[in-house]
């Protein structure tokens with residue numbers, strides 16, 4: 423069979439959708455070819471752009487025949503922007519792909535066949551859902567400051583002042599802020615020369631409260647008109663509760679630096695999940711889709727069950743959102759988190775909600791969990807780890823102890839599947855409930871319920 427050559431244009435039938443959202447075709451020599459902006463069933467013309475040992479990448483040139491579920495992406499910059507991967511697929515099909523992806527990973531990686539996989543809990547609105555946007559900035563051809571998102575696979579900025587997955591208030595604040603900033607002679611940070619002042623605009627909104635917070639991330643403090651700009655923005659945008667400057671002088675892709683300066687208004691907004699109130703500051707972690715976060719936490723609550731005497735651990739608790747949401751349904755929650763500022767936010771939010779039965783423990787799950795299990799009789803543990811999943815020490819701890827119920831929330835079904843494989847000798851996977859917090863992107867949250875085997 424002929425080998426692929428870089429630059430050649432070929433016709434491919436898309437067979438599958440990879441976890442990252444690319445369509446997958448097979449070349450004549452059997453090699454997998456990844457083509458973004460395609461979906462299963464598509465017949466496409468594509469140009470080979472990169473060839474690796476076992477797979478290749480190609481760029482879509484033309485859709486000859488459309489697969490079932492193909493739709494016209496509503497965003498005018500969708501083909502370039504790296505923010506969304508699935509706008510060319512209708513939402514029903516997107517949900518099917520996401521569910522199927524989880525099934526395949528659990529079957530293939532965890533080697534588990536016998537479990538209940540529920541339909542994905544879909545978002546009521548698959549656009550306008552994000553409560554937080556982080557916009558990198560650049561100068562356009564007219565020397566105006568503009569904002570957008572990085573292009574697929576690069577750090578070039580695709581300007582976008584009306585991102586369709588953002589809450590509309592975020593887009594309005596962005597446009598007014600750019601208009602104000604452009605009245606002053608301000609420079610924009612350049613990643614190559616490391617020169618220039620303005621790095622990012624971060625906008626957070628409370629979907630339930632319509633309050634907003636703007637953070638201007640700057641390279642240093644040389645920002646003379648900052649208070650005037652901040653006061654003007656608060657005057658022009660009634661929903662804007664505060665403007666914060668964050669200083670980041672490091673040569674890094676990490677958006678925030680360590681120092682926050684309040685320029686005008688307040689440095690926090692309020693948001694609700696159900697009846698639990700949360701104060702959110704510039705750098706606090708909070709789920710980006712408030713409405714779907716409620717479904718995620720309701721799933722965890724349902725899996726915990728209605729035993730009011732349950733003693734539960736919320737491991738990797740962030741700002742304690744799950745622990746606080748569950749507090750009135752159980753007797754005791756231990757929340758474990760390694761980030762000091764998140765634990766501080768969590769304690770403040772417990773006070774705000776008059777919650778007294780949650781202990782917030784600052785430290786690593788791998789260190790704190792053995793101590794908690796040793797000193798208390800724990801019924802259930804909820805894990806919500808970062809993308810890399812659970813560490814070996816925690817897996818061993820679970821295998822050596824008898825925890826009645828484990829609820830494993832994951833934003834990376836591949837590492838979740840790996841961990842379920844390790845846990846299966848002692849814990850049975852009963853059910854998985856996927857929850858779509860990130861429509862139009864390949865991301866998905868997957869909640870697994872495991873019970874101790876007899």
Ligand SMILES: C[S@@+](CC[C@H](N)C(=O)[O-])C[C@H]1O[C@@H](n2cnc3c(N)ncnc32)[C@H](O)[C@@H]1O
Pocket residue numbers: 707708709738739740741742743744758759760761764785786787788806807808
């Ligand atoms: C996915 S977030 C949790 C989100 C939270 N459950 C919520 O719904 O808002 C994962 C959290 O784990 C924390 N973390 C990462 N590694 C950790 C470790 N080894 N021990 C404790 N916390 C850790 C991170 O700081 C982050 O807050």
